[in-house]
Amino acid sequence: MKTIVSVLLLLLSFCSSYACDCNTISGLKECDVAFSGKVLSIQRVDSIIIYYEITFKVDTVFKGKITSKNVAIIMPCLQDGCCGILMHINDKFAVFAFNEDMGYSIGKRLQTNQCWETQKIK
Secondary structure (H helix, E strand, O other): OHHHHHHHHHHHHHHHOOOOOOOOOEOOOOOOEEEEEEEEEEEEEEOOOEEEEEEEEEEEEEEOOOOOOEEEEEEOOOOHHHOOOOOOOOOEEEEEEEEEEOOOOOOEEEEOOOOEOOEEEO
């Protein structure tokens, strides 16, 4: 029994070490681009790192310059524990994104995660 409890505690501490930890939540003031739109596609990209590319149909631009009706945003994952945001096709979101070089030959891309105010619109 003592061994089972020790293993469970070890597993719990391992899982919690990968939880998303935002020191601050950033929004309109800090972002490079802000818009509302509908999720058109979600694609997992297996590169040197694994990430997701979410394409939105843009309804309204609140900040920044978006030259196309469709815009792709990068997220590290689609789960809460790794700073991702759960999204489905046709969901509507207010997106707050920042431009950052992802490295790994991926280049500069718009990104968002749980530490930004990106959220589903009902």
